[in-house]
Amino acid sequence: xxxxxxxxxxxxxxxxxxxxxxxxxxxxxxxxxxxxxxxxxxxxxxxxxxxxxxxxxxxxxxxxxxxxxxxxxxxxxxxxxxxxxxxxxxxxxxxxxxxxxxxxxxxxxxxxxxxxxxxxxxxxxxxxxxxxxxxxxxxxxxxxxxxxxxxxxxxxxxxxxxx
Numbered sequence: 777x778x779x780x781x782x783x784x785x786x787x788x789x790x791x792x793x794x795x796x797x798x799x800x801x802x803x804x805x806x807x808x809x810x811x812x813x814x815x816x817x818x819x820x821x822x823x824x825x826x827x828x829x830x831x832x833x834x835x836x837x838x839x840x841x842x843x844x845x846x847x848x849x850x851x852x853x854x855x856x857x858x859x860x861x862x863x864x865x866x867x868x869x870x871x872x873x874x875x876x877x878x879x880x881x882x883x884x885x886x887x888x889x890x891x892x893x894x895x896x897x898x899x900x901x902x903x904x905x906x907x908x909x910x911x912x913x914x915x916x917x918x919x920x921x922x923x924x925x926x927x928x929x930x931x932x933x934x935x936x937x938x939x
Contacts, residue, residue, distance in 0.1 A: 835884030
């Protein structure tokens with residue numbers, strides 16, 4: 777759970793509304809099965825919470841994103857093929873919105889799966905020493921090293937083969 781009370785003037789906010797406080801939580805589960813030659817991994821997570829608007833003209837932002845991950849690998853001697861699949865929800869946009877990426881988003885819902893707050897993108901540059909090696913940095917974080925809070929069970933992490 778992330779509780780962010782940063783003042784609206786110090787936020788790098790993806791949304792048009794000035795945010796007073798943001799409460800972003802993630803609930804999820806992960807499962808891994810390993811046999812002699814193969815490993816299967818499954819993970820699912822869902823966001824909950826809201827960002828309270830400071831301005832009554834704008835709606836509060838509700839966090840509703842989800843994520844599903846699956847991974848499978850099979851050991852063939854020194855060769856280990858791996859298949860991974862990641863599905864995440866996203867915010868609804870139009871072609872006009874895509875052509876103007878610097879304009880803030882006016883919706884009252886954050887449908888994108890979020891691990892750091894879209895109402896304060898300044899938080900996404902933080903790197904935690906407890907999980908600095910965790911991924912998916914590029915797949916989910918636009919290239920930033922992110923502070924994921926509770927370390928996740930290795931999504932998009934290719935195992936190191938010891939020869």
